[in-house]
Amino acid sequence: LLRLTASVVQRVARQALATFRCVEEAGRGFPEQQSKLRALLNEVRAADLRLVEPRAGAPQPPYPGGPPPVTYMHICETDEFSMGVFLLKRGASIPLHDHPGMYGMLKVMYGKTRITCFDRLDLSPLSGTPTGPSGSLRRSVLRSTGEYTEHSGPCVLAPHRDNLHRIDAVDGPTAFLDILAPPYDPDDGRDCHYYKVVPGEAGAPQGSEVWLMDISQPHDFWCGSEPYPGPAVGL
Template sequence: MGIETTTPNRKGNKEIYGLPVETNSHSKPRKCRRRHRKMSPVQRLYQTCKDVFSFCGAGIVPSPEDIQRLRSVLDTMEPADVGLTPELPYFRMTVARRTPAITYLHLHECEKFSMGIFCLPPSGVLPLHNHPGMTVFSKLLFGTMHIKSYDWVADAPEDKSTSANPSPATPPGVRLAKVKVDADFTAPCNTSILYPADGGNMHCFTAVTACAVLDVLGPPYSDPDGRHCQYYLDFPFSHFSVDGVSVAEEEKEGYAWLQEIEKPEDLAVDGAKYRGPKIVEN
């Protein structure tokens, strides 16, 4: 699924974030200012992503200055900037499925980054999943969403046996994680950011109301490059006992055991054409 693109006029002035960086003797400053005023918010987002992720890759996080620059652009984004309203059919409840289908609107993808929007009807769920080697920006455009996220506990042993508590038996390969976020968020709110090793790299989205979240991933998922989307089940810390792992009683709610699973069978993500302002790829 792609978006319609147009080819920029290569004879004109180059622009970064809508600002002219090179002017020839025949160019008029007024024309450049007019171009800057006409740049749409989603085009500005694309240009910023292209610059921020240009020298990044798997496990390489943009500089703090670039993180803040991209976050500032996303913080100002509104539903109308990407052609969305809560009245669109993506956000309606359906009775045909037990688990509501989620709609994904593809804005752009290249080897450096991707941009897209998840549209969730009430009770829609994006199950717990990871973002290997990726820096992810998520901007809630409207609605209320519950986010629960985890980071791996460094150096915590994996349980590869079934010798723990007899009831229930410990599944093989469970791994300890620390809760990073467990709260409701209501738009407008600041953009959330997660990193390859911290910030809540594994997260789950649950729509309290109909909502839309604009996601920027750098770099995007890529099975050939080892960036596969892995899903998990989470269990309370007290559910299992693993040799060599202990947590103070008052801190147990801040930890959980995560177990890798196959993609949930009831997860339905339908692609739909993005119909907001066009993005000119250059």
């Protein structure tokens, strides 16, 4: 059983490597490889990563300044992709943020996760673009809002579709396996930026155009780290 469990995680990592190497090779074979990766992710469950959903009232590990609302378990990283697990406490959110020039897949391991995705209609602030109190405003479209559980397929993002998203824990803690390609790298133009929907446009229906404001990382959000308990992955 342990050998089978390890092979599921290892197979996902190897398929991710094959998939995102296709992007570097001008996209030859990418749709087929991406489809294989999605199918493999559908097989992964919390037990394969040795994740256990926390019980209400369970003791929390000590953190200076209090426990973070979100923690991350690093699994592996190459030049082509990174893979890890995000764990959100009850009521926690990962604020609206982007993935510049990146692809990604998110597969819920336990709990329920609400994901709200936007597309930017302007790829950079133009001369004359209005500004808010925090920064530039960018015209965007609300692409989708959906709730995901361990029985749902992966949420998929691409450089110009569903690239901005907000992630909320619904009705309790949640955890998801996260693959990003290529990894964040500020030195290569792939830094994480945060946004908020301009007041008055929150709650707009799907397909609506909205203004998003560039903001600093929200003060009530930070991400801690914890050890990954699952099978090792080698590439």
